[in-house]
Amino acid sequence: MNLARRTMNTPALAAIYEKAWRPAVFYLASGRTMSADRRDAVAALRLDGAQKVLDIACGPGNFTHYLSERLSGSGYAVGVDYSEPMLARARTDNAGPRVAYLRADARRLPFADGSFDAVCCFGALYLIPDPLAATREMVRVLAPGGRIAITTSHGTDSPFGHASRIVGGWSGLRVFDDDTFPELFAALGLVDIDQRVHRMFQYVSATRPA
Template sequence: MNLARRSMNHPALAAVYERAWRPAAFFAASGRTMETDRRDAVRQLRLGGSKKVLDIACGPGNFTRFLSNTLSGNGFAVGLDYSEAMLARAVLDNTGPRVGYLRGDAARLPFADGTFDAVCCFGALYLIPDPLTAAREMVRVLAPGGRIAISTSHRDDSAFGRFSRVVGGWSGLRVFPSATFPELFTELGLVDVEQQVHRLLQYVSATRPA
């Protein structure tokens, strides 16, 4: 297990991850606040009503609970993570009437095809050992007409982009070229593929045809 993944499994990081570490790190990487990311997630996933939402690599659950608060009726959000420490913090800090948490492997999701109306993974694919398999699994469990949204690392062809790839490799963080996820989503039959790049992060969303 690389340095980055070991850190995510440590209870000390789980305790401060959403309060301090992630907001500071993501603002430095993208120039965006967590509040902006959360609002955009709701917009990109087109949430509301009785939708069923899956949040992959949910960490301590802050995003998952926020997404669940937009739902009504029979709607609910499931946060899935591999880290026991992160899930323990999620249960302590981010429970609610429409949210639940599950330990699982993003590359082998324990759900039937087409289970969820919205599937997301924010700031984690670069940590997952097989990120493209995980992305395919996200599409597999997405219902027809459903929305998928991710945020992950981004590398351009500049000298800085090449340097970020070296640093990422040392720490265990993958750095993805611009085309990786738009091309994968298109290959898997998704439509309305949109991509935004903010500094070192890319945001990609798409729709599974009805």
Template sequence: MTAPTDRIRALLTVPVRDDSAGYLDVLDPPEAADSLSLRVMQNPLFAEVYERAWRPVFTRLFSLGGASTAVQDRTLTAHLSRSGDRKVLDVACGPGNYTRRFAAGLTGDGLSVGVDFSAPMLSRAVRDNSGARTGYVRGDAHALPFADNTFDTVACLAALYLITDPFAVVDELARVVAPGGEVAVFTTVRTRITAVPGLGVLNKVSGFRIFGRHEITDRLAAAGLVDIEQTITGQGQFVTARKSPQTTSR
């Protein structure tokens, strides 16, 4: 089987600037991040502890210490990791934990691609979550380096609330998914708890965003996706949608 990086290179619509770290880098050298959350994500130390310490605690916080968010996460991940000859894109993949899982059931020419802007996160992904059907790209989620209708499954899980312009990213998810394909998002949602006075100031300073109940679903619908389903667990929302099989390229 051809190496994942070679197969991913064939899908890119922009040139690769560097591949020496084991992932395909299509961006200029990293610039200083403009928010606290983005600076943290680019910190090599945080990349080291993300899966073992930060992510389990953070997932619990979504359901205020309960297990509902973790249960829904496992259910969605199992679905997205199902068997099949599919191309899967994991947007804002971090250290590649989901990316590797999505590859578990792939068959034939199936391929799981992780995209992230953080070099430390991608270095961790290459080290810990590589595989025969898994590879990584350092790219911009606001302008994904792939053609329209490229992937059968496109996911952005536990990341959209940290991205500078999240609605542009939602549009990109819809653009690169193939007709008949699926989009999956896990992110924050505004509730009585997360709407408390003063929290908006903290969100602005940190770069952490809490979405209104209909912001993500409405944006997916505006992008032309159908069969939109939303499941709210605690302070988080899982949203799935599909691109109509009759959709044509832009």
């Protein structure tokens, strides 16, 4: 397990992750606030009713709980993470009537094909050992007509971009280029692909055809 993944599995980080760590790191890397990211996540996933939502690498569950509150009827959100300290924090701080948490490997999700109307992974694919396998799994469990949205690292074809890849490699953080996820989504048959870049982060969303 690399340095980045070991850090994410510590109870100390789980305790401060959403209160201090993530807001500060994401603002420095993207210039965006957590509230803006959450609003955009709801819009990208087109949440407005009794949908079933899967949040991959949910951490302490703040995003998962927020998404669950935008659902109605029989809608619910499931947060999946591999870190036991993060899930313990999620169950303590972000329980709710429309949310559940499960420990699982993002590369081998324990769900049937087409189980969810919306699938997301915000700020974690660069930590997963095989991010492309995890992305394929996300698409596999996405129902026809459903939406997928990810936020992950972005490196430009520049000296700064090359340096960020080197530093990321030392710590276990992958840095992705412009093409990786739009091309993968297209190869998997997704449509309505949208990519937006904010500094060192990219936001990519798409639809699985009905």
